[in-house]
Amino acid sequence: MKIIKGDKVIYKFVNEMKHIDRVSPKEKFLVETNDCFFQQVQDENMVLSELDYDCLNPATGPIFVEGCQAGDILKVKIHDIEVEDKGVTMTFPGEGVLGDQATKSKVRVLPIEDGQAIFNGIKIPIVPMIGVIGVAPNKEDGEWPTATPWKHGGNMDTTDIKAGSTLYFPVHQDGALLALGDCHAAMGDGEICFTGLEIPAKVTLEVDIIKNKTIKWPLVETKDATMVIASGDDVDQAIYEASSQGVKHLKDGLNFEWEDAYMLASLVMDLKISQVVDPKMTVRAAIPKDILSTEDLIMGIK
Numbered sequence: 001m002k003i004i005k006g007d008k009v010i011y012k013f014v015n016e017m018k019h020i021d022r023v024s025p026k027e028k029f030l031v032e033t034n035d036c037f038f039q040q041v042q043d044e045n046m047v048l049s050e051l052d053y054d055c056l057n058p059a060t061g062p063i064f065v066e067g068c069q070a071g072d073i074l075k076v077k078i079h080d081i082e083v084e085d086k087g088v089t090m091t092f093p094g095e096g097v098l099g100d101q102a103t104k105s106k107v108r109v110l111p112i113e114d115g116q117a118i119f120n121g122i123k124i125p126i127v128p129m130i131g132v133i134g135v136a137p138n139k140e141d142g143e144w145p146t147a148t149p150w151k152h153g154g155n156m157d158t159t160d161i162k163a164g165s166t167l168y169f170p171v172h173q174d175g176a177l178l179a180l181g182d183c184h185a186a187m188g189d190g191e192i193c194f195t196g197l198e199i200p201a202k203v204t205l206e207v208d209i210i211k212n213k214t215i216k217w218p219l220v221e222t223k224d225a226t227m228v229i230a231s232g233d234d235v236d237q238a239i240y241e242a243s244s245q246g247v248k249h250l251k252d253g254l255n256f257e258w259e260d261a262y263m264l265a266s267l268v269m270d271l272k273i274s275q276v277v278d279p280k281m282t283v284r285a286a287i288p289k290d291i292l293s294t295e296d297l298i299m300g301i302k
C-alpha cells in the first residue's frame, strides 16, 4: 500500500496547487497526518506564546487523483484512522463559545489506552475523525486557509468524518488535489472550546470518481444517512445552506415538487451542528438513506 508521508503539507487550499503524489481510483493508500499544532505542543507546561502560529493546521498533500477532472465528484472512502497514543487539548483566553469566560490558558496532554483517552481519571472512548480534508476550490472562490471550512471542504471539524464514512467533494481542478490533516481522537459536536483531542494519525483512504456530476457543498455518507456539510459566517447561514441543499437533493432524488421535498425534509431530515469555533460555522443536514439512498441522491443531481 502506498504511504504518503506527513512532511509535505499545505496551509491553504487554492485552485492551482502542485501535487506531491498521485493515486488511482480504487487503490487503498495511507496518509500520515500531523496534529493541528504540527506537534509543537508536547507537554502541559508549554508556553503558548512560543507557538509558531505560521504552521497551524497543516494538511498533507495535495494528492493527485488519476482520471479526475473539474466537473466530477471525488468520492473518498475512509477505511481507517489510526491515532497515536496521546492527544492534546487546550483552552485559550477569548477562544471558543465561552471565550469571555476563558481567562487563562491551560494545556492537557491526554494518554490513550485501550481505545480510551484518560482525562482526570475519566475514560473517554475515542472515535477518531478527520478535522481538515478538502480539494482544490473553484478558482473564483479564491484562497482558503486550511483553518477555514468552505465548499471545497477544509476545516469542517465534523464528527461523522470518521472510519467507515465516505466523503463526496465537488472537483474544480484536474486530479482534484486532495489534502488532509488535523485529526481528533475525540470531539463533541460544536467543538466548543476550539480544540478536539488533537492528534497525529495514519489515515487509510480509497478514492473513486463520479463523472460529470457536481455538488455545491461536500457530502458525508455514514451507515444511515447522507449529510450535506455547509458552512457560513454564522450558524443561521450554515443552517440555511445545509437545508437548501438537503431539500434540493430530496426534490431531485425523489422527483418531488419542491414543496413536497420541503415538507418531507421537515419530517425526516436532522440538522446537526458540526462546529461553531472556526472562522466559519459548519452545520450538516442528514438525509436518511432509507428515505433516499446515496446512489439515488447522486444519480438525481441536476
Ligand code: CA
Pocket (backbone or CB within 6 Å): 036, 131, 132, 155, 157, 182
Ligand atoms: Ca479543526
Ligand code: ZN
Pocket (backbone or CB within 6 Å): 036, 131, 182, 183, 184, 195, 196, 198
Ligand atoms: Zn483540530
